[in-house]
Every structure is written in structure tokens, then in C-alpha cells.
Amino acid sequence: MPTPARRxxxxxxxxxxxxxxxxxxxxxxxxxRDGDTVRAYAAxxxxxxxxxxxxxxxNGRIICPWHKATFxxxxxxxxxxxxxxxxxxxxxxxxxxxxxxxxxxMPQPVPxxxxxxxxxxxxxxxxxxxxxxxxxxxxxxxxxxxxxxxxVGEEPHAPYDRTALSKFVPSxxxxxxxxxxxxxPDWLDRHDVERIVAKVARLDVPRRTxxxxxxxxxxxxxxxxxxGSVPKIPSIPGHDLGGVVVLRNLDDAAALVDAIGEEAQNAxxxxxxxxxxxxxxxxSLRKRGTQVSVISPEKIPFAKQFGERAGTMFRELHERxxxxxxxxxxxxxxxxxxxxxxEVMLESGEHVAADLVLLGTGVAPATGFVEGxxxxxxxxxxxxxxxxxxxxxxxxxxxxxxxxxxxxxxVRIEHWRVAQQHARIAAENMSGARHRYxxxxxxxxxxxxxxxxxxxxxxxxxxxxxxxxxxRQEFVALYVKDNKVVAVLAxxxxxxxxxxxxxxxxxxSLAQAEGIVKGD
Numbered sequence: 001m002p003t004p005a006r007r008x009x010x011x012x013x014x015x016x017x018x019x020x021x022x023x024x025x026x027x028x029x030x031x032x033r034d035g036d037t038v039r040a041y042a043a044x045x046x047x048x049x050x051x052x053x054x055x056x057x058x059n060g061r062i063i064c065p066w067h068k069a070t071f072x073x074x075x076x077x078x079x080x081x082x083x084x085x086x087x088x089x090x091x092x093x094x095x096x097x098x099x100x101x102x103x104x105x106m107p108q109p110v111p112x113x114x115x116x117x118x119x120x121x122x123x124x125x126x127x128x129x130x131x132x133x134x135x136x137x138x139x140x141x142x143x144x145x146x147x148x149x150x151x152v153g154e155e156p157h158a159p160y161d162r163t164a165l166s167k168f169v170p171s172x173x174x175x176x177x178x179x180x181x182x183x184x185p186d187w188l189d190r191h192d193v194e195r196i197v198a199k200v201a202r203l204d205v206p207r208r209t210x211x212x213x214x215x216x217x218x219x220x221x222x223x224x225x226x227x228g229s230v231p232k233i234p235s236i237p238g239h240d241l242g243g244v245v246v247l248r249n250l251d252d253a254a255a256l257v258d259a260i261g262e263e264a265q266n267a268x269x270x271x272x273x274x275x276x277x278x279x280x281x282x283x284s285l286r287k288r289g290t291q292v293s294v295i296s297p298e299k300i301p302f303a304k305q306f307g308e309r310a311g312t313m314f315r316e317l318h319e320r321x322x323x324x325x326x327x328x329x330x331x332x333x334x335x336x337x338x339x340x341x342x343e344v345m346l347e348s349g350e351h352v353a354a355d356l357v358l359l360g361t362g363v364a365p366a367t368g369f370v371e372g373x374x375x376x377x378x379x380x381x382x383x384x385x386x387x388x389x390x391x392x393x394x395x396x397x398x399x400x401x402x403x404x405x406x407x408x409x410x411v412r413i414e415h416w417r418v419a420q421q422h423a424r425i426a427a428e429n430m431s432g433a434r435h436r437y438x439x440x441x442x443x444x445x446x447x448x449x450x451x452x453x454x455x456x457x458x459x460x461x462x463x464x465x466x467x468x469x470x471x472r473q474e475f476v477a478l479y480v481k482d483n484k485v486v487a488v489l490a491x492x493x494x495x496x497x498x499x500x501x502x503x504x505x506x507x508x509s510l511a512q513a514e515g516i517v518k519g520d
Contacts, residue, residue: 005093005100012097014038019062021053024103029090031099032057034073040090040101041076045069047083048161048180056498062087065494066451067417068442068501077142080439081420082131084138084183111144121147124430125210125218127200128226128366129153131162132397134182135420136224139427141191150194150218152210157250158195159183163416165253166277167446170284172264176254200227205372208392222392224426225370225381229363229398229414234272238334243341244357247277256281259356265289270344270354272331274301276445278360279314282323283447293352294318295326295344305454306489307461310477313470314447321448326352363414365399376401380412385436387426394430396422402437404457413457415443440504450491455501458487465510467517468493476500476517478510485513493517 008022014033021043022029028043030052041062043052050066057063061079062071069083076087091102124140126133129151137151153159159182168174188195196218202211203225210218231246233239245256260267267290271278274296282292294301301318303311315325330347334357344352365379373390375381381395383402389395397419401410421439428435441457450473461479468475476496479487485508490497499516500508 003102003104005091005102007095007098008101009038009099010097011036011038011094011099014099017057019053019057021051022101024101027090027103029101029103030062030087031101032062032073034060036094038092038094038099039073039076040092041071041087042089042105045083046085046087047081054495056495056502058499058502061502063498063502065498067444068453068455068498070502078424081135081424082417084135084420086142111142113144113146122221123148123150123219125150125152125220125223126226127152127203127210127223128228128397129155129159129195130226130228130397130419131159131182131416132226132228132419132423133224134159135423136226136396136427137188137191137193138183139424140431141193143428143431143433145427145431148194149192150196150220151188152196152198152200152218154197154199155249155251156197158185158188160250162249163444165250166247166280167284169253170256170260170281171287172257173284173287176250176257179250179253200369203370205370205390205393207372220392222430223394224423224430225367225389225393225395225399226397226419226423227366227399228419230366231359232362232364233359234331234361236331236333238336238341239359241334241336241341242339243336243355244334244359246359247281248363256356256358260285260288260290267291267355268353269293269356269358270295270352271358271360272296272344273360273362274298274325274327275360275362276302278358279318280446281358281360282318283321286318286321286323286448291324292322293324293326293344293354295329295331295346295352297328297330299328301325301327306477307464307479309464310470310489313473316471317447317450317473326350363398365412367399378412382410386429386434387422387437388429394426396426404437404441411457413441415441417442438505440501442501451494453490453494453497454487455490455497456485456487456504461486465514467514478513478517480510483510484508485510488513 016033020031030041030043032039045064050064055063055065060073070080089106093100126136164179199213201213270293300311332345332347335343367379380401383389387394398414418441458479463480465478473491476493477489
């Protein structure tokens with residue numbers, strides 16, 4: 001028996017500048033008015049469940065407040081990650097001034113196959129099964145590519161949300177086994193994506209051939225290289241002791257939790273480096289009562305990214321929550337007993353007790369296996385604005401040095417969402433488009449229950465204009481260069497940052513940004 005439509009709202013009462021959440025037969029539905037048309041979508045972001053009505057509705061886009069996934073108002077399709085699938089849709093009928101919604105999801109439209117005149121039934125391979133790899137597979141099928149796709153990755157796990165590893169797993173808020181996948185468990189099978197779990201020993205770019213460490217090879221027509229980064233291991237005495245760990249993948253996170261054990265409040269952890277991974281993990285461990293020391297050669301954490309004032313705010317937030325800093329300090333050695341680390345020796349002669357040492361000392365592009373392609377000195381892969389590195393090869397994510405701005409040198413930005421933005425552009429172009437990266441970089445970092453958002457990318461600025469209270473972590477900081485807002489740091493201003501990130505894509509003056517912040 002068909003589900004009857006329900007009267008849920010009056011058209012005259014719906015605003016065009018903000019969406020409205022309703023609940024119909026236990027279905028959480030988002031009403032979006034576009035002129036005299038109303039559309040109904042799932043009200044929660046498919047990425048992490050962000051309440052879409054608390055984000056922004058502007059310029060034909062629905063923008064999630066939490067991680068800035070962006071959807072087309074007209075179709076619900078993905079414009080920007082981290083969401084990888086379209087919003088579910090519900091039937092809507094306008095009867096006079098009554099808005100009628102049927103609380104039964106409509107089937108998603110089937111993408112039309114994309115013809116490829118140059119290669120008959122081409123085989124696409126995605127090397128790297130992380131954020132970019134998952135985004136690329138989803139976008140290829142969304143774009144209508146119907147040919148064979150192979151996803152190659154070292155980890156046995158399906159692509160998962162790596163951001164949880166430092167933010168929520170060490171605290172015990174999320175078990176390693178519960179880290180959410182990026183795609184539904186059966187998505188790869190349903191969309192005919194072959195999965196190969198193997199380590200690539202050699203990528204022969206001119207011959208378009210992948211050689212696996214276990215033997216065998218795979219020939220492709222076009223590939224996307226999205227292998228991410230590997231942790232840098234400092235060459236200090238004792239780095240190979242037991243209890244010296246890195247945090248890069250799901251197994252690392254599980255091992256970290258196991259090493260600390262159930263008596264977390266009795267454990268002493270030293271974190272080398274004041275990186276985002278390092279300080280997020282420090283925050284997460286302090287939630288369990290673990291004693292945490294951060295050792296870094298930096299004078300102020302995050303000063304390079306955010307400036308000294310904001311960096312000081314982060315340090316003070318951590319110190320108020322019990323983190324002990326050893327700044328402007330260098331490690332002389334890691335000392336051990338019976339093969340396990342027990343303290344960190346600083347060049348000053350100071351000893352820092354440690355049952356476990358986390359190396360948060362940076363990462364390097366995972367490209368050591370690439371042959372026949374010139375690489376940057378640090379191992380980065382230079383790509384054009386369409387993310388192409390060579391004939392038959394695209395690159396995305398941490399490894400990709402790309403033109404963020406036309407008048408500047410290529411940059412590598414090691415942010416999770418940027419990797420997915422790259423992957424979507426690459427997949428679209430692999431499917432026959434000619435798109436250029438024109439997105440706004442974005443990432444978020446989490447410390448002691450506070451979510452900090454960073455929009456854009458600023459290597460330098462003339463001024464920082466702050467609205468709100470930085471020390472109370474309720475603010476928007478606008479980073480200004482030549483009267484243009486080049487980056488934004490914010491906390492507890494998610495609706496505003498949703499509008500700011502949309503405006504930054506078109507170019508945003510300081511006056512315009514201040515208008516958005518003040519709600520003009």
C-alpha cells in the first residue's frame with residue numbers, strides 16, 4: 001500500500017535562506033525552498049550525521065556545519081566532500097500553500113555511462129585505499145564510468161575515517177573496531193569495484209604497470225596515485241625500542257590503546273612533536289587521565305599555521321588540562337630497560353619519564369616505489385590543476401603538489417578533506433571532464449571537547465582580525481592578505497564558517513567576511 005503524503009509546512013512560511021528540519025514517521029527530513037519549489041532530503045549529512053539545517057543554504061548549495069560537505073540544492077548530489085554519496089530524497093507536492101511530503105525515500109538516479117573514445121572499456125586503478133581512494137571510486141561511478149575499477153591498498157580494512165584515530169580512539173570514546181567506514185560495507189561489491197590488498201613494490205609509470213611486493217603485476221589504462229604519507233622516524237638513539245610508536249593507521253591506534261592498557265591514569269606518555277596528530281592525541285589521552293608530556297623544538301605550537309597568539313591559546317588550553325610541555329627542546333636519546341623505553345633524555349640533560357613514546361615528528365609522501373616520473377625533493381608528485389601528473393596518471397592527497405593559486409608555486413597540503421577534493425577532480429577528469437581544482441582547503445582539529453575549523457591556506461598574512469573571545473574558544477579569526485581573507489580559524493561558529501567557506505571560493509574581502517560574521 002503506497003505511503004500517503006503528509007502536510008508538513010506552508011510554503012509561505014518557509015524561508016529561502018535556511019533549511020528546516022521536520023520529522024515524519026520517524027524520518028528526519030530537510031525541507032529546502034528554492035523559489036516556489038520545495039525539495040526534501042535526508043536531514044543528516046551522510047558523512048558523519050551533521051545536522052544540515054544548522055549549516056548554510058546559499059548559492060544553490062547545502063553546506064554541512066560540521067565538516068563542510070556540500071550538496072546541490074536542486075538534486076542533493078555531492079559538490080564537495082567529505083560526504084561521498086548524495087542525500088536521500090523524498091517526494092514533495094505543493095498543494096496551494098501546503099507542502100506535502102511522502103516519508104518514503106526515492107530511488108537514486110542511475111548515472112549514465114560515460115563513453116570513452118580513446119580506449120575501449122578502459123581499466124582504471126586507484127592506488128591507495130584511504131580518503132582519496134574511496135572518494136575517487138565513489139566519484140568515478142557517480143560520473144557514470146562503467147568500466148572496471150581496481151582499488152589497491154596495503155591495509156586489510158575497508159577505507160575508514162582516519163581522523164578518528166587521534167581524536168577519539170586514544171580517549172576510549174571510540175573503539176578501533178568502531179571507526180566508521182567511508183563507504184557502506186557493501187558499496188565496493190555493489191558498484192563492481194575490485195579490491196586488492198597488497199603492497200606496491202614498483203609503479204612503472206611509462207609502462208602503466210604496477211608490480212606487487214608479493215609478485216605479480218597489474219596493467220592499467222589510467223591510474224590515480226593516492227598513497228598518502230608515511231611517518232618520519234627520527235634517527236635518534238633508542239628509536240627502535242619497544243614502546244616507541246607512530247599513529248598513522250587503524251592498527252597503530254589499536255596498538256597504542258593496548259600499550260597503555262586499562263590503567264591509563266597510571267601511564268606516562270611522551271609525545272615527540274607538537275603536530276596536530278601529537279596534540280590531538282595528547283588531548284585524547286588526557287581524557288583518560290594519562291600523564292602526557294609534549295616535547296618539541298618549536299617555541300609555540302601551531303604558530304606557523306595560525307600565528308603566535310592562536311598558538312599560545314592552544315598551548316594554554318592543553319596546560320589547563322594537564323599536558324606538560326617541553327618546548328624549544330631537542331631529544332638526545334630514548335633510554336630503555338629490558339628493550340622497552342622508559343624515559344626521554346633531552347639535550348639539556350633533563351629526563352622525561354615515559355612508558356610509551358609517540359613519534360609525532362612529521363610525515364613524508366609515500367612515493368618511494370614510483371619509477372619513471374620526476375618527483376620533488378621531498379617525494380611529492382607535481383600535478384596540474386586537473387590533478388594529472390603524466391599521461392595515464394593522476395595524483396591526489398598528501399603526495400600531490402598542486403597549483404592552489406595560479407600566481408604561486410605548487411603546494412602540498414596534508415589535509416584529509418583536501419585529499420578527497422583532489423580525488424573528485426581527478427575522477428571527473430578521468431571520466432572525460434576538464435575540471436580544475438578551485439576548492440577551498442579545509443580541516444578541523446579537536447582538543448578537549450572543542451572543534452577548531454581552518455578554512456583556506458595562508459603561508460603569510462598582513463593582519464589577523466578576531467571576532468569573539470579567543471581564550472574562551474568562541475571566535476572567528478580572519479587572516480587577511482592585501483585586504484583579502486586568505487584563511488579562517490574558528491571555534492563554535494559553524495554556521496558562519498559554512499557561509500565563509502562558500503564565499504571564499506569566489507574571493508572574499510575583509511569587509512564581506514566581517515558582514516558574514518556579524519550576520520549582515
